Amino acid sequence: MELHCGICLVRPWRESDAAAITPHANDRDVWLNLRDRFPHPYRTADAVEYIRSVASQRPLVSFVIVVGDDPAGGIGLRLGEDIERRSAEIGYWIGRAYWGRGITTAAVRAVTTYAFASLDLLRVFALPFTDNAASVRVLEKAGYVREGVLRSSAIKAGQVRDQYLYAAVRPNGVGAVAV
Numbered sequence: 001m002e003l004h005c006g007i008c009l010v011r012p013w014r015e016s017d018a019a020a021i022t023p024h025a026n027d028r029d030v031w032l033n034l035r036d037r038f039p040h041p042y043r044t045a046d047a048v049e050y051i052r053s054v055a056s057q058r059p060l061v062s063f064v065i066v067v068g069d070d071p072a073g074g075i076g077l078r079l080g081e082d083i084e085r086r087s088a089e090i091g092y093w094i095g096r097a098y099w100g101r102g103i104t105t106a107a108v109r110a111v112t113t114y115a116f117a118s119l120d121l122l123r124v125f126a127l128p129f130t131d132n133a134a135s136v137r138v139l140e141k142a143g144y145v146r147e148g149v150l151r152s153s154a155i156k157a158g159q160v161r162d163q164y165l166y167a168a169v170r171p172n173g174v175g176a177v178a179v
Contacts, residue, residue, distance in 0.1 A: 001060055003114060005106035009066040010075060013054055017064050017071040018047035024072060024095025032157060033132050034093055059119055065094060065107045072098045075107050077115055077124070087123040088115055092138075099134065108142040116170050125167040129154070139166040 003010040024030070026042040039046045054062040054076075062076035073094030080087040090111060094104050115121045126144065128135035140146075144166040154161045 003063075003107075003110040005103075005110045007067070007101070007106045008072070008103045010063045010107050010110050011066060012060055013051040013062060013064050013074075015048065015051050015055075018044050018051055021047050021064065021071045021074070024097070025074075025093075027096055029096065030093050033129060033135060035091070036156070038093075061088070061119075063107075063111065065092075065103065067098055067103060072103065073107075075104075075111050077111065077119070079119075086121050087125065088119070088121055090115075090124050090126050102141075104138045105141045108138055108144075112142065112144075112168050121170075123167055123169045125165060127153075127163040127165060129156070130162040130164055136164065136166075142168070144168045 001012065022042060022044045025038075025047065026040070028040060031038060031040040031042070061079060063074065064071045065073040065075055073092065075090070075092040077088040077090055079085070080089075090108065092104055092108060092111075094107075098104075112124050115124050125147075126135075126139055127150065128139065130136075130149065136146075145168070147165045147167055150163045150165060152160050153163045
């Protein structure tokens with residue numbers, strides 16, 4: 001499965017991506033806007049371990065963002081359970097060399113469309129930190145709507161942080177959404 005986004009390609013991870021992704025992932029400014037389960041410093045062994053952990057997942061929910069031939073970042077869905085089984089949280093990151101070029105927006109649009117069409121989801125949401133203007137812009141350009149603010153909802157690098165709640169939903173719970 002490959003999602004061609006014009007400016008980038010979104011595809012499943014390959015073990016051969018590990019060495020190339022490590023320099024992009026081992027950036028403190030990237031890490032500061034991600035969950036703590038994303039290690040810092042980030043080593044090639046971390047990439048290999050992660051890629052192996054998602055290689056056999058079904059359905060496919062974790063992908064590499066490729067620009068040209070360069071693995072440049074990652075994007076994935078965390079599927080909901082129980083009463084939230086038709087929703088998922090989307091998370092993403094891209095290396096500093098690719099910031100501000102519309103790549104992440106294209107990848108978010110493509111994975112959101114995939115989520116609705118192939119995974120039969122009704123809702124995809126994101127929780128960016130409120131001070132992460134770049135991520136907010138990505139979501140808004142990708143068609144997500146801000147639904148609220150989660151005050152003092154996270155701790156990152158020892159700092160209490162607020163998060164926004166952004167979501168894209170399928171209209172009337174059926175069909176694909178335009179993102």
